[in-house]
Amino acid sequence: MKKKLIKTFTFRIITYLIFPILLSTTSAEIILRVAGYKPWQIENLNVTVEPKGNFFTKDAELGYKHLPGKFKVTLNGNYSFNATHLNNSLRITHPLNTENLQSNKPGIWIFGCSFTYGWSLNDNETYPWLLQTKFPNYEIVNFGVNGYGTLHSFIQFKQALQQGKKPKIAVIAYAGFHDRRNALLRARSKQMAAWNKLGILFQPDARLAENGDFSYSMTELEYREFPLMRVSALSHFLEINYNQLEEQLYKSREVSLAIIREFHRLAEANNVKLVVAGINAGSAKMLEELRKEGIATIDISVDLKIPANNNLPHDLHPSAIANRQYAEKLGSFLQELKL
Known part of the structure; x- marks a missing residue:
């Protein structure tokens, strides 16, 4: 029984x-x-760097930064570009032999991510370099670094001011996808899972305070996969939706807004004119809100779905043609400021 x-x-x-x-x-x-929908497959990156084999080094405040030197980067074995970093780790905006001629000129500092850095382009194809040719009486400084967000830019700005330097204009090249970087969300950690070759890595991580300000700390970059998401489309689908929910819960766009506001206050305190340049289509709402608050804004974005504006099939990043458009739009706006 x-x-x-x-x-x-x-x-x-x-x-x-x-x-x-x-x-x-x-x-x-x-x-x-x-x-x-498909199971998750970690991106198989085929990137080689000569001569050192690495492009970045760890940094206590920024997480990582560029290694100084001249590099040849090859993507997928068949597409190469050359990049030159100064001793301060920033990419050049004019020939190295003219460095001393530019150093005493008023500065225009441009902060941003790989779009500003000019990933997949030669030095002289990046829009900061092109702007330097348009404004020979100024020193254009390219603070762009692959993978950086607005929080990184704010930290860079503070560091540079603490060194006794001060530009006439600071430009934040903002993209909507910087929001998840600023709050170091799961979606961002997931993206970096393929790129991180530095081992255990800490990144600045911002959170919104009750009064609308923000605070940040260094957080270990860690990505934990959902069970079976490498073999199950359902598990990966659930993980994607969870990541989107997290973006709303952590109010990542509001975090970015708070960072830019503090950037603006710091710029005003140092008599620096701040310009926020929207560099992708996802920046429109942010630009509108900042404009209402009296912060100078300009939309320099281009349609990256147009083949001529990207570097496919080698890379998704903006092409040399797109960078010429960035330089033209931003340059025209800066001229209107009567430099």
Whole structure:
């Protein structure tokens, strides 16, 4: 009798609980795959750097920064570009032999990510370099670094001011995807999982305070995958949606806004004119809000879906043509400021 009850109970568990769960998850897996969702595959990067084999070094306040020197970077074995970093780790905006001629001129500092750095482009194809040719009476400084967000830019700005330097104009090249970088969300950690070759890495991580200000600290970069997301489209789908929810919960756009406001206060205190340049389509709402607060803004974005504006099939980043458009739009705006 007891064995019969156990068998009956087991049968009902399988029939009414386990089987429906398996059926529903299998059905969901099939539907998602048909809809184009896939299990997560970590990006297989084929990037070689000569001569040192590495492009970055760790930094206590920024997480990482460029190594000084001249580099040849090859993507996917068939596309190369040359990049030159000064001893302060920043990319050059004019030939090295003219460095002393520029150093005493008033400065225009441009802060941003890989779009500003000019990833996949030669030195003289980046928009900061092109701006230098348009404004020979100024020293254009390219603070752009791959993977940086607005929080990195704020820290860079503070560091440079503490060294006794002061520009006439500071430009933040803002993109909507910087929000997740500023709050160091899961989605950002997921992106960096493929790129991090430095081992255990700490990144600045900002959080919004109740009064609307922000605070930040250094947080270990760590990405924890959802179970089975490398083999299950359903698990990966759930992880993507969780990441989107996290972005809302942590109010990442509001974090970015608070950082830019503090950047603006620091600039005003040092008699520096701040300009926020929207460099992608996702920056429009931020520019609108900043404009209402009296902060100078300009939309320099281009349509990266147009083949001529990106470096595909080698790389997704803006092309030399796109950078010429950035330089033209930002340069025209700076001229309107009557430099």
